[in-house]
Amino acid sequence: MSETPASSVFKEAAALDAADGLAAKRAEFDLDDTVVYLDGNSLGAPPRGVAGRLADVVGREWGRLGIRSWEESGWWTAPERVGDRIGRLVGAAPGQVVVGDSTSVNVFKAVVAAIRMTRGAGEGEAPLRDEVLVDAATFPTDGYIARSAARMTGCRIRAVAAADMAREAGPRTAVALVNHVDYRTGRLHDLPGTTAALRAAGAHTVWDVCHSAGALPVRLDADGADFAVGCTYKYLNGGPGAPAFLYVRRALQDRFDSPLPGWNSHADPFAMDPAYAPAGGAVRGRVGTPEILSLLALDAALGVWDGVDLVAVRAKSLALTDFFLRCVEAYVPEGRVASVTPEAHAERGSQVSLRYGSGAGEVMAELIRRGVVGDHRRPDVLRFGFTPLYTRFADAERAARVLGEVIGAREGARR
Amino acid sequence: MSETPASSVFKEAAALDAADGLAAKRAEFDLDDTVVYLDGNSLGAPPRGVAGRLADVVGREWGRLGIRSWEESGWWTAPERVGDRIGRLVGAAPGQVVVGDSTSVNVFKAVVAAIRMTRGAGEGEAPLRDEVLVDAATFPTDGYIARSAARMTGCRIRAVAAADMAREAGPRTAVALVNHVDYRTGRLHDLPGTTAALRAAGAHTVWDVCHSAGALPVRLDADGADFAVGCTYKYLNGGPGAPAFLYVRRALQDRFDSPLPGWNSHADPFAMDPAYAPAGGAVRGRVGTPEILSLLALDAALGVWDGVDLVAVRAKSLALTDFFLRCVEAYVPEGRVASVTPEAHAERGSQVSLRYGSGAGEVMAELIRRGVVGDHRRPDVLRFGFTPLYTRFADAERAARVLGEVIGAREGARR
Structure with missing residues (x-):
C-alpha cells in the first residue's frame, strides 16, 4: 500500500507526540479530551490547580x-x-x-x-x-x-x-x-x-x-x-x-x-x-x-x-505550526485556503491563520460542531492557536483533517 | 437584683434579634460564629452561593x-x-x-x-x-x-x-x-x-x-x-x-x-x-x-x-447603630470614646466611628484578637460597620462589651 500524504502525517503525529519533552504538561490542565482546543490564543485552558x-x-x-x-x-x-x-x-x-x-x-x-x-x-x-x-x-x-x-x-x-x-x-x-x-x-x-x-x-x-x-x-x-x-x-x-x-x-x-x-x-x-x-x-x-x-x-x-523553559516552548510551538501547515497541505483540497501567517520562523508567533474565500464564519462554526475549536476573525480568517503546554501534534493533525472534511463537504454540497 | 445598664442591653439584644425580620438572611452567608464581624463596610462576608x-x-x-x-x-x-x-x-x-x-x-x-x-x-x-x-x-x-x-x-x-x-x-x-x-x-x-x-x-x-x-x-x-x-x-x-x-x-x-x-x-x-x-x-x-x-x-x-427591601435594611441599620451607641455608653467607661458619626438618622450611614485618644490602633488589634473585627483609620478612629443582612444585635452588644473590657484593661495596666 502506498503512503498517502494523509496517512503519513497521521503516523508522524504519533511519533512527534511520543518524542515531545513537554507532553507531560498536558496532564496539568483540565481539558476535554474529545475536543481539539486551538483557541488558547484567545482563552487558555484551565490549569488544574485553579x-x-x-x-x-x-x-x-x-x-x-x-x-x-x-x-x-x-x-x-x-x-x-x-x-x-x-x-x-x-x-x-x-x-x-x-x-x-x-x-x-x-x-x-x-x-x-x-x-x-x-x-x-x-x-x-x-x-x-x-x-x-x-x-x-x-x-x-x-x-x-x-x-x-x-x-x-x-x-x-x-x-x-x-x-x-x-x-x-x-x-x-x-x-x-x-x-x-x-x-x-x-x-x-x-x-x-x-x-x-x-x-x-x-x-x-x-x-x-x-x-x-x-x-x-x-x-x-x-x-x-x-x-x-x-x-x-x-x-x-x-x-x-x-x-x-x-x-x-x-x-x-x-x-x-x-x-x-x-x-x-x-x-x-x-x-x-x-x-x-x-x-x-x-x-x-x-x-x-x-x-x-x-x-x-x-x-x-x-x-x-514552574520548571518550564521558554526555549523548549518555542521549539515545540514552531514544530506544531510547521506540522499543522503540512497537515493542511495534506488534507485540504489545493488552493482553498492560504496561510497569512509568515513561513519564516523568525516572523511567526504561535498561531496559524488561514484565509478562506467566503463563508469562513460558517466553516469555523462547523469545525466547532465537529470538536475542533479555533476562531473566526472577520471577514475571512480562520485562526488556530497552538499552546505548546497542552496542544498535541495529534490535535494539529485532527484539526487539519476535519478542516479538509468540512471544506470538502461544502464543495460537494455546492455541486 | 437591680438592673444595670449592661445587663439591660444584654437582654435587649436577644429581644431585638428575636424580633428581627431580616434575621434569617444571616444563614445565607458563610460566617465564623465565634467572631463578631463588623468590617463588612470594608469587605463584606461571603454569601454561600459564591x-x-x-x-x-x-x-x-x-x-x-x-x-x-x-x-x-x-x-x-x-x-x-x-x-x-x-x-x-x-x-x-x-x-x-x-x-x-x-x-x-x-x-x-x-x-x-x-x-x-x-x-x-x-x-x-x-x-x-x-x-x-x-x-x-x-x-x-x-x-x-x-x-x-x-x-x-x-x-x-x-x-x-x-x-x-x-x-x-x-x-x-x-x-x-x-x-x-x-x-x-x-x-x-x-x-x-x-x-x-x-x-x-x-x-x-x-x-x-x-x-x-x-x-x-x-x-x-x-x-x-x-x-x-x-x-x-x-x-x-x-x-x-x-x-x-x-x-x-x-x-x-x-x-x-x-x-x-x-x-x-x-x-x-x-x-x-x-x-x-x-x-x-x-x-x-x-x-x-x-x-x-x-x-x-x-x-x-x-x-x-432577592426579595430584600432596602427600607427594611435601612431600618435595621439605624436600629443596630443606635443600639451599638447605647451599648458603648453602657460598657465603656465614660469619656473614653466619642462618636464622630452623626446622631441624626438623616445624616448617618451604616457605621459607627469612635474616636479614641491615643492608641486606637492597639485597641483595634486587641479587639481583633478577642474576636471583634472592626478597623482602625489613622490616627484615632475605631470604625465599626453594621451590615444588616448578617449583623445581629447580639454582635453589637458583644462588640461594645469587649471594647469596654479592652479599654478598661489598658487603663488598669496604666495604673
Whole structure:
C-alpha cells in the first residue's frame, strides 16, 4: 500500500507526540479530551490547580480571615508578586511588572506616561514631542486607547505598519505602540530592532505582548523594551478576563507619571493622605483595589510554568505550526485556503491563520460542531492557536483533517 | 437584683434579634460564629452561593465550554446584566449601570466625561467650565483621580466640604465629586439636595456610593443623580476587590465621551474596526475584557438581595447603630470614646466611628484578637460597620462589651 500524504502525517503525529519533552504538561490542565482546543490564543485552558486555590481563597481566606487576608494572605502585595512571576516569563527582572486592570487601561497608562516623559518639568507644559505612532494592524483597542491618550495630552496619532516604525519615527515622535505578534495574522515583529531604532530616534516604545507572553521567549530587559502591556488569559491561562500586566523598565520608573494615580499606587496608601505621593517601583503602575479572585486564579494558573523553559516552548510551538501547515497541505483540497501567517520562523508567533474565500464564519462554526475549536476573525480568517503546554501534534493533525472534511463537504454540497 | 445598664442591653439584644425580620438572611452567608464581624463596610462576608458558582464557572464554563462561554454562558453581557442587578439596589432603572474596573478607574471616566459635557463640539476646545469640586473629606483615591482628570482636561480642582458644595458651586464649576457616606465618620450627605443645587448652578455631580450601596436606599434615578460610582465588595459582598460599577443617567448617555474607549465599549467590538464608534447605553462605560471570575462571584453574591427591601435594611441599620451607641455608653467607661458619626438618622450611614485618644490602633488589634473585627483609620478612629443582612444585635452588644473590657484593661495596666 502506498503512503498517502494523509496517512503519513497521521503516523508522524504519533511519533512527534511520543518524542515531545513537554507532553507531560498536558496532564496539568483540565481539558476535554474529545475536543481539539486551538483557541488558547484567545482563552487558555484551565490549569488544574485553579479550582482548588479559588475554593481556598473563598472559603478560608475570604470566609475565615476576611479583611485580615489583605495582609495575612498576601492579597495586598499580590499585584507585584504575581507580576514578578510573569516577569520571569517575559524576561523581566523582579520589580518591573505589576498585574491589574485590563490591557486597555494599561495601554492608557503606558502611552500617557511615555508622552509625559518628553515634556519639561511643568505640569501645564506642552509635550516636546507630540506624535504617537500606532501599529496600523493593531488589535483595535490599543488604537482606540492610544487615540484617547493622544487627545488628552495634545498629541496627534499616526498609523504606521509595525515593520516601518523604525523608518517613520521622527523628531516629534514621542512613543510607538506596537503589537509584538499580530493578533490576526500571527506575524511576529522585531522587538529588539524596532525598540533600538525608536530609541535612536529619541522615542519610547510600548509593546503589546498579549500574543507572545507565554508563547515564545520574550526578553523585555535584554531587548531594551521601555514599556510593555499584556493579557494573561491567552497563553498564560489565567482565566476569562484575567487581569493584564504592565512592565515599566526600571530606569524609567522614577519618571513614570501615571494618568490613573489611584490610592493603590500611593507611597503610603493607608495614611489616607489627601495629597498624592507616588510609590516607587512597579507599585506605581497600580490604580484601585485589585480583583483578588481573578488575580489569585491567575497566580494559581502560573504554577504550570514552574520548571518550564521558554526555549523548549518555542521549539515545540514552531514544530506544531510547521506540522499543522503540512497537515493542511495534506488534507485540504489545493488552493482553498492560504496561510497569512509568515513561513519564516523568525516572523511567526504561535498561531496559524488561514484565509478562506467566503463563508469562513460558517466553516469555523462547523469545525466547532465537529470538536475542533479555533476562531473566526472577520471577514475571512480562520485562526488556530497552538499552546505548546497542552496542544498535541495529534490535535494539529485532527484539526487539519476535519478542516479538509468540512471544506470538502461544502464543495460537494455546492455541486 | 437591680438592673444595670449592661445587663439591660444584654437582654435587649436577644429581644431585638428575636424580633428581627431580616434575621434569617444571616444563614445565607458563610460566617465564623465565634467572631463578631463588623468590617463588612470594608469587605463584606461571603454569601454561600459564591463558592459553588465559582466552581461551576471554572469547571464547566471555562473548562468545558471554553471560549464559547463568552456567548453561551453570557460572559460577554455580564457587565450590563450584573449592572442591572445592582441598579435595583441603587434605584437605577435598567440600562444605566455597568460593572467593571475599579472605583478609581470609574471615577476617572465619570469626571472626565462630566467635564467634556461642558465643552463645545470640537475636540480641541477648552472646557467652558474648568472647575472640579471635590469633597474635602473624600476617600483619597477620588481626590487623586479627580486631580488627574482635571490636569488632563485643563481644569483646576478645589476641595470643598460636601455640605458646602451647593453654596460653593459657581459659573465655572463643571462637576462636583461627592462621597455619599463619608468613609471615616459615617456621615451621610444630602444626595438629592446637593444634586439639585449643583444642577441649578449648571454643574454635574458624580456620587461615590461605595459606603451607601447596599447599606441604605439609594435613589439615583428619583434623586436626579448624573453619575455615580461604587464598589461592590463592601455592603454588596461581592468578594475582595470585586469590580466596581458606573451609573450614567440615561439622559446623559449619548453625550458620555469616555476617556477610556476600550474595545468593549465599541458599537460592534468584533468587527475589529480600526475606527472607534461608541456603543449606546451603559455599554459605553465599559473598557477592556472584564475579569469574569470576580464578576461572576459578584453576580452570585447578589443573590442574597432577592426579595430584600432596602427600607427594611435601612431600618435595621439605624436600629443596630443606635443600639451599638447605647451599648458603648453602657460598657465603656465614660469619656473614653466619642462618636464622630452623626446622631441624626438623616445624616448617618451604616457605621459607627469612635474616636479614641491615643492608641486606637492597639485597641483595634486587641479587639481583633478577642474576636471583634472592626478597623482602625489613622490616627484615632475605631470604625465599626453594621451590615444588616448578617449583623445581629447580639454582635453589637458583644462588640461594645469587649471594647469596654479592652479599654478598661489598658487603663488598669496604666495604673
